Amino acid sequence: MSRHLHIKPKIKRKLKHLIYKFLSNTITHVELEELRKWLKNKDNKKTFNAHVRDLYAINMLYNNAIDVDKALKNVLMNISKPTKVTPLYKRSIFKYAAAILIFVSAGYFFLIKDNPLIKGPTIVNNNIEIGTDKAILTLDDGSMVALEKGKTYVADNIISNGEEITYNSTTTSKPEVAYNYLTVPRGGQYHIKLSDGTAVWLNSESKLKYPVTFNEGKTRQVELVYGEAYFDVSASTNHKGSKFKVQTGIQEVEVLGTEFNIKAYNDEDAIYTTLVEGKVSVKNTFNVNVLNPNQQSIINIGTGLVQINDIEVKTVIGWVQGQFVFKRKSLKDIMKILSRWYDVDVVFTNKELENVIFTGTLYKKQNIEEILLLIKNTNFINTYRINNKTIVLN
Structure with missing residues (x-):
């Protein structure tokens, strides 16, 4: 059993929240200091590592595999630096931080979907259920x-x-x-x-x-x-x-x-x-x-x-084992597979998005909003809209 399962739920939720805010560049100086202090404890650092590893394989939705150990090392090192919070795209560890951002946000959407600092999607009426x-x-x-x-x-x-x-x-x-x-x-x-x-x-x-x-x-x-x-x-x-x-x-x-x-x-x-x-x-x-x-x-x-x-x-x-495993699949093909499982219709307002290629693993027990957030966080799509059982990507 992973160590992070032993942390009190309230503390674990707070940790996820701080990690996401750090990676999405919305963390305050006070919160960053709180995260630094928390990670000074060796057991807490092990918990953080285990939490990220358990969420997904680290190359989720990326064409090139990411070195897990190197990614964790770089992100932890950046957190420990007493420097000001800089935009994510200016950080030298962008590809590692961005990758982990996707995984952390997946199991954690409910904590940040109402965050006013993060530009979110449009949800008119979500009637989409997991298969x-x-x-x-x-x-x-x-x-x-x-x-x-x-x-x-x-x-x-x-x-x-x-x-x-x-x-x-x-x-x-x-x-x-x-x-x-x-x-x-x-x-x-x-x-x-x-x-x-x-x-x-x-x-x-x-x-x-x-x-x-x-x-x-x-x-x-x-x-x-x-x-x-x-x-x-x-x-x-x-x-x-x-x-x-x-x-x-x-x-x-x-x-x-x-x-x-x-x-x-x-x-x-x-x-x-x-x-x-x-x-x-x-x-x-x-x-x-x-x-x-x-x-x-x-x-x-x-x-x-x-x-x-x-x-x-x-x-x-992978579908037999509760997963959707994609290797260089177009977003069009991915959404076709997801549309069957979630019983939804998908509309691309920008047809060029249909040809964007992804590699990675999704899980059939995930809420559709979690998956859409993962895709959005790759920055290939601007946002998405859910209206009843129709998804619009643009």
């Missing part, structure tokens, strides 16, 4: 069941605790197979365990078609109708050698036992298949490609052309 576990289950007879956190659903061989739905381990020899659909709306996510033991995580705005039970000895096949899903497939050795296939639009993925991610949203012009473990065969009308771990196939929906790239899988599957 949560929810989905619509469509049964074989066409009836629909709303699955959501805190609600239990039980029927035949199905049980849901509100966060995931599980099908009992059964097989059938009947020629006719009953299918269910699981649809996750914008602002949602859901986990499903199929009757063969395969685990599937569905991202926001996704839909999966699957059999209630699989035919014994025959190919196990599901369909990702649209959206994004992460599969942890039960090995064929557990099912008399039967293969597992995922149909997605113009492509079919065949596996023997593996973990992989497929992204195939309706508003994108390609299907992305990323292999984490094992081996998969990705087929369409024109091509058959076998992927190895840490490879991604990109199929252009319009032309059918395929591109195979080596990739850092953490940038693709």
